[in-house]
Amino acid sequence: MTLPLALGTSSAHRLTAKRLLASTSCPRRFSTAQNEPHEECDVVIVGGGPAGLTLASALGSSRIASQNLRVTLVEGGDLSKVKQWSPPSGTYSNRVSSLTNASQTFLKAIGAWTHVDTHRTAPIEEMQVWDGVSDARITFSASEIGLERPQDGMARLTENFNLQRGLLRHLEHLPGVRLIERTKVKSIIRDAEDQGGWPLVHLDNGRVLRARLLVGADGFNSPVRSYAQIPSFGWTYETQGIVATMVHPPRGPFQGPNTTAYQRFLPTGPIAFLPLSPTVSSLVWSTRPRIASALTAFEPGVLASMINAAFRLPEISLRYLYNRIIEAHSTGTPLTHAELQQEILWREQSHAIDANSAYASAIVNVIGDAGVPAADSESVPPLVTSLQPGTVATFPLRFSHTESYIGEGQGSRTVLVGDAAHIVHPLAGQGLNMGLADVECLTRCIENALEQGGDVGSYTALLPYARERYFENHTLMAAIDKVHKLYTTTFEPIVWTRTVGVEVLNELDSVKTALMMTAGARDHKINESAVGWNLAAKGVESLAAGVNAARVVGGGIREMIGTGLQEVLKATSARPRSERD
Amino acid sequence: MRVSNVIRTLQRQLHSPASRGTINASEIAHFSRLSSQWWDEQGEFAFLHRMNPVRVEFIKNKLLEVSREGGEEGMPSSTVLRDLDVLDVGCGGGLLSESLARLGANTLGIDASESNVKIATLHASADPKLRNLTYINAPAESLLDSPKRYDVVCSMEVLEHVDNPASFLSTCAELVKPGGHLFLSTISRTPLAYFLTIFLAEDILRKVSPGTHTYSKFITPTELISFFQKYRSSDSNAVDPRYLEHVTLPKAWISPNASPASPPRTEAEVRGLIYHPLRGQWLLAPRDAWAATDANYIFWVRKPSQ
Numbered sequence: 001m002t003l004p005l006a007l008g009t010s011s012a013h014r015l016t017a018k019r020l021l022a023s024t025s026c027p028r029r030f031s032t033a034q035n036e037p038h039e040e041c042d043v044v045i046v047g048g049g050p051a052g053l054t055l056a057s058a059l060g061s062s063r064i065a066s067q068n069l070r071v072t073l074v075e076g077g078d079l080s081k082v083k084q085w086s087p088p089s090g091t092y093s094n095r096v097s098s099l100t101n102a103s104q105t106f107l108k109a110i111g112a113w114t115h116v117d118t119h120r121t122a123p124i125e126e127m128q129v130w131d132g133v134s135d136a137r138i139t140f141s142a143s144e145i146g147l148e149r150p151q152d153g154m155a156r157l158t159e160n161f162n163l164q165r166g167l168l169r170h171l172e173h174l175p176g177v178r179l180i181e182r183t184k185v186k187s188i189i190r191d192a193e194d195q196g197g198w199p200l201v202h203l204d205n206g207r208v209l210r211a212r213l214l215v216g217a218d219g220f221n222s223p224v225r226s227y228a229q230i231p232s233f234g235w236t237y238e239t240q241g242i243v244a245t246m247v248h249p250p251r252g253p254f255q256g257p258n259t260t261a262y263q264r265f266l267p268t269g270p271i272a273f274l275p276l277s278p279t280v281s282s283l284v285w286s287t288r289p290r291i292a293s294a295l296t297a298f299e300p301g302v303l304a305s306m307i308n309a310a311f312r313l314p315e316i317s318l319r320y321l322y323n324r325i326i327e328a329h330s331t332g333t334p335l336t337h338a339e340l341q342q343e344i345l346w347r348e349q350s351h352a353i354d355a356n357s358a359y360a361s362a363i364v365n366v367i368g369d370a371g372v373p374a375a376d377s378e379s380v381p382p383l384v385t386s387l388q389p390g391t392v393a394t395f396p397l398r399f400s401h402t403e404s405y406i407g408e409g410q411g412s413r414t415v416l417v418g419d420a421a422h423i424v425h426p427l428a429g430q431g432l433n434m435g436l437a438d439v440e441c442l443t444r445c446i447e448n449a450l451e452q453g454g455d456v457g458s459y460t461a462l463l464p465y466a467r468e469r470y471f472e473n474h475t476l477m478a479a480i481d482k483v484h485k486l487y488t489t490t491f492e493p494i495v496w497t498r499t500v501g502v503e504v505l506n507e508l509d510s511v512k513t514a515l516m517m518t519a520g521a522r523d524h525k526i527n528e529s530a531v532g533w534n535l536a537a538k539g540v541e542s543l544a545a546g547v548n549a550a551r552v553v554g555g556g557i558r559e560m561i562g563t564g565l566q567e568v569l570k571a572t573s574a575r576p577r578s579e580r581d
Numbered sequence: 582m583r584v585s586n587v588i589r590t591l592q593r594q595l596h597s598p599a600s601r602g603t604i605n606a607s608e609i610a611h612f613s614r615l616s617s618q619w620w621d622e623q624g625e626f627a628f629l630h631r632m633n634p635v636r637v638e639f640i641k642n643k644l645l646e647v648s649r650e651g652g653e654e655g656m657p658s659s660t661v662l663r664d665l666d667v668l669d670v671g672c673g674g675g676l677l678s679e680s681l682a683r684l685g686a687n688t689l690g691i692d693a694s695e696s697n698v699k700i701a702t703l704h705a706s707a708d709p710k711l712r713n714l715t716y717i718n719a720p721a722e723s724l725l726d727s728p729k730r731y732d733v734v735c736s737m738e739v740l741e742h743v744d745n746p747a748s749f750l751s752t753c754a755e756l757v758k759p760g761g762h763l764f765l766s767t768i769s770r771t772p773l774a775y776f777l778t779i780f781l782a783e784d785i786l787r788k789v790s791p792g793t794h795t796y797s798k799f800i801t802p803t804e805l806i807s808f809f810q811k812y813r814s815s816d817s818n819a820v821d822p823r824y825l826e827h828v829t830l831p832k833a834w835i836s837p838n839a840s841p842a843s844p845p846r847t848e849a850e851v852r853g854l855i856y857h858p859l860r861g862q863w864l865l866a867p868r869d870a871w872a873a874t875d876a877n878y879i880f881w882v883r884k885p886s887q
Contacts, residue, residue, distance in 0.1 A: 064659055067659075194703060196706075196707025408623065449634070451658070452634040453681060453684040454634060459622040459623060459630075467860070
């Protein structure tokens with residue numbers, strides 16, 4: 001049966017739509033509400049990002065789901081460009097995620113991981129996290145957390161495009177899933193009550209999809225969330241994220257491979273160095289908006305020098321350098337790479353940093369560096385020599401969590417996954433992993449519902465998803481948010497406790513716990529619980545250390561931390577713009 | 582279509598007054614008042630919505646177990662109900678009927694409340710996949726006049742609402758094909774059941790409308806088992822008791838000499854249904870778990886093949 005369709009204006013649209021129509025035998029009905037032809041779909045996923053594509057892959061490769069469900073994914077962008085993505089060798093995209101072992105295990109289980117080019121990924125075998133003020137440091141490695149295969153690392157740095165391309169390639173083999181790309185959702189309207197009130201997704205090419213279950217994988221400004229009237233709460237951090245692809249010489253023969261991730265918690269926000277290949281790594285630098293715009297205003301060498309300095313110089317000198325570039329930026333005076341290197345050299349000399357020390361970056365001597373490296377060379381990342389052109393980008397950082405993951409009442413038959421449900425500070429690298437864990441859980445709930453003859457769009461079928469994921473995400477997000485606030489505060493008592501290293505160790509420990517609990521692969525149940533016990537034991541140790549320190553510094557310190565934290569919370573709850581809508 | 586034949590037969594019969602009625606008029610009125618809420622998954626019937634997956638799981642597991650005993654190996658659990666004729670007695674809003682139909686069973690839902698059947702029909706009509714599902718508004722007894730019998734007869738959370746349970750059970754049992762299955766879920770008559778289902782759910786938490794349950798109507802698992810230890814399929818009722826020893830009577834559904842506390846696993850089974858408040862889920866209690874069947878429970882019995 002062919003029905004006249006108001007197709008998009010471009011011939012490409014028309015072709016796509018015709019091909020898609022021909023390849024499927026969607027039953028069509030006339031809804032009484034709209035009196036327009038619509039296609040019956042079981043699952044409509046809005047959004048072709050990693051979370052949406054993974055959900056489509058997971059449902060398409062699940063036996064019971066593919067037998068019972070017709071899955072349609074709608075994406076406004078051009079997915080064929082992603083599918084044909086082929087970057088010149090040696091160059092890397094600036095959008096990178098660290099996929100935990102749990103995420104990788106899931107991607108392997110659904111058969112998508114074999115389509116990801118693992119040569120372009122890199123394992124993180126070790127992490128070094130330290131405080132920018134006190135220099136208190138925690139190092140942890142894959143070998144110490146009881147992973148079955150430590151050489152695979154705690155997580156794997158993967159370009160988002162690489163993952164998306166792999167998922168799209170995987171979807172080519174899954175006939176139960178159809179993709180509608182370059183097509184936007186125009187509106188979502190609730191079907192008539194006597195038709196069950198199912199969501200009708202109107203596309204900008206005139207087609208209407210009637211969804212048993214509508215999945216919002218459509219990011220922060222989720223149209224599905226607006227339709228479902230799910231409020232979200234959150235705030236923007238007064239922080240911008242800078243990303244870039246960094247080029248650096250390989251590690252020398254007396255050093256380990258470039259598989260260590262570095263993160264330094266500066267009072268302006270954390271800076272992270274994430275290895276991608278022996279000579280390329282990815283930057284995620286969260287800092288104040290003024291600093292971010294100054295850092296990215298000059299020639300790329302300025303940012304490269306500042307990255308090197310940010311991992312090395314004492315905090316007081318960094319503040320000086322920020323002021324220097326902000327001043328140059330605001331007055332419009334040019335600042336060259338060479339000038340900045342002179343400034344850095346001067347700061348190094350004033351801190352008595354030896355030119356051969358790993359903490360020196362002013363005089364870059366990397367050619368023929370085959371000699372014995374400085375003893376502390378592995379405490380800091382390799383020296384960045386240049387930034388891959390076109391990879392510097394900034395974006396605002398925010399915290400956002402919806403009040404619910406499933407729509408109720410007028411917004412029933414909707415569910416949110418990934419960034420549509422939660423946005424978190426990137427300091428722990430958990431954003432995408434949380435989204436993939438959502439998808440895994442939702443897939444499981446859908447399978448369970450199908451197994452018992454349930455309606456996959458019903459509240460009852462989706463409730464276990466919300467129960468499991470909301471709590472887990474909230475815990476992780478709260479921990480990450482708390483760490484961010486603790487490190488970026490200038491409130492004196494907290495800064496002071498940080499300098500004496502009491503709270504720092506505990507807080508670094510909670511980052512560590514969050515990171516490592518998710519590092520364990522799901523199919524290694526025993527190992528995972530072993531990790532938990534080890535961490536618990538370490539937590540107690542550092543707590544004990546903290547208590548000892550507190551006793552030394554004076555009895556009042558505990559209370560002071562308590563009130564300090566309350567102050568932070570008060571300050572942050574008063575300041576942020578609430579984003580309820 | 583066989584189902585539509587049944588309906589036509591029924592519609593003719595509906596005009597004649599039901600002689601063997603077990604229906605309680607005030608119960609029907611009570612549920613008719615609530616009928617619009619059947620599909621509010623967070624409302625009055627939230628507990629039933631959440632109980633549904635466990636009921637289906639039990640039904641599937643028993644059918645699978647029996648098919649495996651019959652030597653049919655390797656049947657995937659999702660196809661065990663496919664193409665079976667299933668009757669849901671007291672279907673209410675159709676919670677169970679829809680699930681059974683989705684699993685491929687030719688499902689007939691029957692309910693004595695007209696508004697329930699209307700709601701159930703309307704709800705199912707919105708779902709394009711429920712083509713093998715029919716509802717009728719009639720007392721279960723009216724089906725006896727048609728020769729149609731069912732592979733599976735279910736009656737969930739109904740037994741505690743009928744006036745004459747023995748007669749109701751006989752009706753349900755009659756409607757099962759030889760070798761077919763009867764599933765019942767209900768509430769036991771114990772202090773615990775009173776506390777949970779009436780005192781807590783109705784009076785204190787108000788999760789369930791007061792007046793939904795009547796304690797004296799609750800039936801214990803032992804009573805159900807004893808009933809089916811005596812119950813024989815209907816043709817035996819035609820035999821003059823004086824000639825009983827000369828005819829081969831149909832077998833009792835459950836061996837009369839078995840202990841009512843533990844019937845043979847191939848004939849009947851009782852499992853507790855327990856609500857886990859933290860998970861917000863109903864769980865199927867393990868077999869023989871202590872006191873598990875003291876409140877909500879589900880019961881399975883199989884009609885002998887001859």
